[in-house]
Amino acid sequence: MFLLAFLALIVERLTGYPDWLFKLIGHPVTWIGRLISQLDTRWNRDTDDFEIRKRMGIAALAVVIVVVILIAAVLQDVLLVIPLGPILLILIAASLPAQKSLERHVREVASSLKHGGLPAGRRAVSRIVGRDVQDLDEAAICRAAIESLAENFSDGVVAPAFWMGIGGLPAGAAYKAANTADSMIGHRSPRHEAFGWAAARFDDVINLPASRLTAVLFVAAAFFVRDASPLNAIKAIRRDAKHHRSPNAGWPEAAMAGALGIALAGPRSYGGQMIEASYMGEGGRRELVYDDIHDALKIARIADALLIGLFGVLAFFMWQV
Template identity: 40%
Template structure:
């Protein structure tokens, strides 16, 4: 437990300091390549659900086997080697700095009134069509991405890693990566990606709600945000999304910032009528991207301290 706590803290610090440099090999990209290869091998229109289920099982089996083998070998060599390897694995699982860095590219472009650059930057982090977005739409898209990925990319992987080490952390990341690649409700993936999408919903059910509550708490501690309104909008709008989890954090963020998020958006050239989240107490502005990132970082620190405190309590007992 002591080794795990040291590695858990070290991985978090490395992520905050280093992020995800493009030149650095990344296990999540390897998992993505594995999913692509398995999809080429397994995809058929016939028995699509069963084949998608097999893809999920194979992806998770390979991911867990490799992650556990690397970790066991490292600790077998020496406990210090194990701590170093576990720290690096934990670092790869988290995406705190990367989320902030990529979303702030949007903010910086909007600050310079460079709408085209902002559209391009936001297109790198969202799934919707961005070619026709105005400055408000661009800012909203970036804010929603930070709000949603605060759970998927920071809090959920942190919780799973705290609970079961990097092996369970990579298990979660594999599920989340499968959902982002094949979890779409279109002609190709409607049945093939169902197993991946449902498993992702299950794994994110509790973390998304914990993350939303942390947003409410942190919003109450900041003079620029409203904890009272965050709680109000969270309770009212947290199910205004087809996903059972996505609107949890988006509603808390919308309330905290006193803005309205979501609403109709274009995906793959087709307009999707999505309900709004929050109240338009004031207009959305690019500075809100900076504010939501500040909240996201506070939530990450809050969760890290909570996880370490629980682990320390268990260790003492």
């Protein structure tokens, strides 16, 4: 199914997910989100103890994944045998990766900073990060945007394409369902610490291969970007990735930081509470500017092209077998 992933990446890279289609029918993630929200409302009861809520969270995750796999499997089987069905299958698969929207949102942060100053930059970055933004200066806004680019390139582009290549539309959709569950309920909050435990742990496992592949892609992309350093990217991965609070996010963030000679991650505030976190990369802790976002986007665009090329090669060899 690497051919499906390859074609889906190309289509999404060129067209994105059309706004008119989103307004008309929504997006697969919104459909999955409604199911997760319903299960959270009905099964995550405040009156239950920790262990019961944890078991109900496991059951909820299983229901979401099984439902999504069954629907996607039936859809794929049907579309592969009807006229023009394969084209529709590719269009549906193209809704899973988010290359174009990720790039657009990150670019908007740089543009907002340049033309609207700090208030506009804070508004733009608040759309792609969960941290407190009201006190961020230009350097912190740029750091947040580049971190989001690196991490979301891994779990929003590479991971769905990887799993689609492994198991077709059902595997790609199942990944998207699990990742959506993690983003909605996989938090260490009083309400979701127990119910979202399974979603958070499962998301860590399924993102492991993509995070490592993303780091490799960023290292390779650094060869093609002026003043970027693939060697420093490798050094940063080896030195810093293991110190990140996430078992996966540190890989792409360290690779991006090392390649550009900057520092990412570090302390940040969530809900008024300062969270201590290790830095990824060094860069002399220099103050970042909006041009650094453009440099990070160059790395990501080349990495995306390398990913598409890799899947094209894999699809070709699988076709020959």
